[in-house]
Amino acid sequence: MSSLFGILFWVVLVVYALAVALQIHGQVFKRDKVVGLGFRLVAIGLAAHTLLFAWRWVETGHIPTIGNFENALVGGWFIVVMTLWAGWKKRYPLLAAGALPFALVIMGGGAMSDTSAQPMVAALQSFWLYIHIFFAWLAYGAYTVACGAGILYLSRSKKSGGEDPDGALARLDELMFRSTVFGFITDAIMIAAGSIWAKDLWGSYWSWDPVETWSLLSWLIYGLALHLRITMGWRGRKLAWLLVFAIIGVLVSFWGVNLVMEGSEHVFNVG
Amino acid sequence: MLDKTLFAVRRFRQDIWLWLGSWKLSIVLIVLAVLYYLLLAIWAASSPPHVVRNIASLMPFWLLYLLLLVNTGTCLWRRLAILKHDLSPRSAFCDRPPEWTVPVGPEMVEIDLKRAGYKARQDGPDTGLTGSRGRWSALGTYLFHGSFFLIATAFLLTLAGRNETTFQVAEGEIFRSGPEFVVRRITPEFWQDQLLFTQLEADLGWEDGSRSITRINKPVMTGPASFLRLSGFGYVPRYELLDKQGQILDSAWVKMNLFPPGLRDWFQVEGYPHRFYLTVIPDPEEQDGRLVTRSLNLNEPVIDLEVYRGHLSLGTASLSANQGFDFEGLTIRIAEIRYWGEFTLVRDPGVLPLFAGFALGLIGLMLRLPGKRSEVVFRLAVEGEPARILGWGEMPAGLEEDL
The missing domain is CATH 1.20.1440 (de novo design (two linked rop proteins))
Structure with missing residues (x-):
């Protein structure tokens, strides 16, 4: 750099x-x-x-x-x-x-x-890698927006005592839901593309690698949030709390696994 | 008495049917799956993947998968009537239209509808506008959840029928224990002088005369459910063992584990008691009186050789191509070095159903993306009256406000 x-x-x-x-x-x-x-x-x-x-x-x-x-x-x-x-x-x-x-x-x-420039090693030269990473960023971005909206919802609703005179809480609630839907879909594409890439690279589409496991876990948690919203009518504060906590899984799979664990095949040091 | 029993049985069957297809059961099962994957994720932090794989396939978890599938299937089955209604034309979909009255013109309505993700359509010069969103959304839900069955089938097929064989084939060698092919060339490329492959590819010639290139990341399909991938690489020296008169007594290619440089491996020639230990210096240069390698590319390589008989070392030498080392009336020389590739032939009958499941699921999610189906009808105002909006379905937050 x-x-x-x-x-x-x-x-x-x-x-x-x-x-x-x-x-x-x-x-x-x-x-x-x-x-x-x-x-x-x-x-x-x-x-x-x-x-x-x-x-x-x-x-x-x-x-x-x-x-x-x-x-x-x-x-x-x-x-x-x-x-x-x-x-x-x-x-x-x-x-x-x-x-x-x-x-x-x-x-x-x-x-x-390490901020030094690294080469595009052979293992990473795949069309599926770009699909995988692009949709991972979209998913994580959407989940972060959902979490941010959740934090604001919690703070605002506490302050206003649940009153919503200017419709801001309704907009935040809608944003939480929409961002979660978008994140859930892009996350699904990310997992599917990663699985296809893993098949090409490691010969197996699923290996129970820590990153894979955490990604699946995060996806399931957001799936649960959507089910709770659609079928049980979870809105507002309940959904906001869930989305605020759900971001932990995303942070761990995006960041924490490579930081803490050495056993992940997603850590590429040698091509 | 019999009637009562039959009634109870029928009631019980009905309750089970309702329970299996209930949303509450779905929620409970997803919560259980989340807890289960949390356990696996924590386990995966300290255990190798095969341990996690073993835990993932324990009986309680199979039961969970089974219940999830049964619950999904029952939910889909029970809601077929709703699906039929949700996919019906607008006239059948909108039973009791609630109405909104808004004091804006049709142009404004069209802009706001489009902003809210509706497809806005002019019905006619005098009739007004129609907005439609998520027409196939319900079908999307079905396809997405239906894809779970394909994915589950894929996992079962993989579990039952997956196998892989790893073997090494040198440049020029014909592989015959499977799909027959010859490795024409293996090309590695490294980044600077570091052990980072920027490319590793093998040029393969097939029995029918066709050729294909396989790279790390790009396997060759050898059948509908099998593929061949390049997974590793190494050196293959060709030795020549000569007698005092210079006659070649024996010569062969030997696949050895000499990569990365510095790694030492040995071979033995049949009928002779000697062991030949080799280290390759692929791109040699002299530094401080000793040979080191400049890069990992083969460029007039030098072989560090040590010959043993039993535990007795008979001498060492650094040999260039065709330079010989004499010992006990014999001469050994390394005439040439090529590459070998490590190939893995994978047969996995689950791959195609899995990808079909992904495709189906993604189509479903895309159809679901616009949200729940919503139809809005806008009728031009009768002179002297405000414009009217007639809406069906769930109005999105903000649209009503915008209008």
Whole structure:
């Protein structure tokens, strides 16, 4: 990582952190303009983040998908893009305060790992890898948005005592549900693509590897959330709590397994 | 008495049927599956995959899978009538349309409908607009849940019929214990001088004269349920054993475990008591008076050789191609080095049903993506009256507000 790249990376992190701080400040002191300013700051940070993404791509000659740093860089980018999109679409800019801390933690963690450029080893040169990783990012981004919306729902509903005069709680509830549906579908594609890739690479489509097991577990938890919502009418606070806790499984499979365990075939050091 | 018993039996059967197809049972089973996978995930942290695989196939878990399938199947069966209704044309789908009245024009309505994910359609110059979303959503639910049966079949087929054989075939060698092929060439590529394959591919020639390239990640299909994949790589030196007059007494290719460089392996020639220990320096250069390798590519390689008889070392030498080492009236030389590939022939009858299950499930999810079916009908205002929206299905949060 060149020094200019490193500086820009940390600038992006600081901009995101500042945006979250502004939004929290705006919310606490009831200043909507400050919340909006924080949201616009996220957009500015995203522009620089996109530049970093492209820079890394040009520098390494491949889509940044190798190692913890690149996964954090691009995974964080997806979270920010989806947060901005959802916040704009649902006219709820405060969403950034709920979802962006996850991007900050993931990117900060990525920066602590080996940031040197790695080659695209033979094991990773697969069309299915791109499908697998692209949909993993989409799924994790959507789950993070759902979790962020859940956090905001919990905080707002507690403050308002369940009253929803401006329809914000209804919008958050809808966003939680929609994000979970989207995440569930993209997660399913991620698991299927990973399974096809595993068949090509290891000769077996399912090996009970820790990453596979955690991914399946996360997918099931979100499936449970959807069933509870659709069949048992879980809405509002109950669904929000579930989504806030469900993100733990995602964080473990995205990040925790490779960090803590050495037994995963998903840790590629030698091609 | 008999009537009462028959009634009780019938009632019991009905209760079981209702219970097996209930959503509550679905929730309980998914919660159990979550707990079960949590256990496996924790186990997987400290145990190799085969231990986790063994736990995953214990009887209680089979029972859970079975109940999940039975519950899914019963749910799907019991809701066939609802599916039929949900897929019916709009006129049959919308039984009792609730109505909304909104004071906006048709252009505004069209924009808002599209924003909410509806397909908006002009019914006619004087009649107004129709919005439709999730027309095939219910079918999507069916396909998605139906795919579980294909995936379960795939797992069963894999469990019953999967086998794999691993073997090594050298460049130029013909493999005959299965689908017959010759390895024409193996090409490894490394990143800088590190042990990172950026490419590893084998050029294969088949019995019928066709050729194919297989790479790590790109197996060759050898049948509808079997494939051949390249999974490893190594060196194959060809030795020549000569007598004092220079006559070749014996010569052969030997597949050895000499990769990565530094690894030592040995061979023995039939009829002779000697053991030949080899280490390959693939791309040699001299540093501080000793030979080291610049890269992992074969570029005028040097062989470090040590000859033993019993426990007695008869000498060592660093040999280039065709250089010989003399010992006890004999000469050994390494004439050439090629590559061998490690191939795995996998037969897995579950692969195709699994992929079919994935495809079906994904089609189902895509159909389900727009959400529950919703139909909205907009009629132009009669002069002097506000515009009216007639809606059926669940109005999405925000649409009513937007309108």
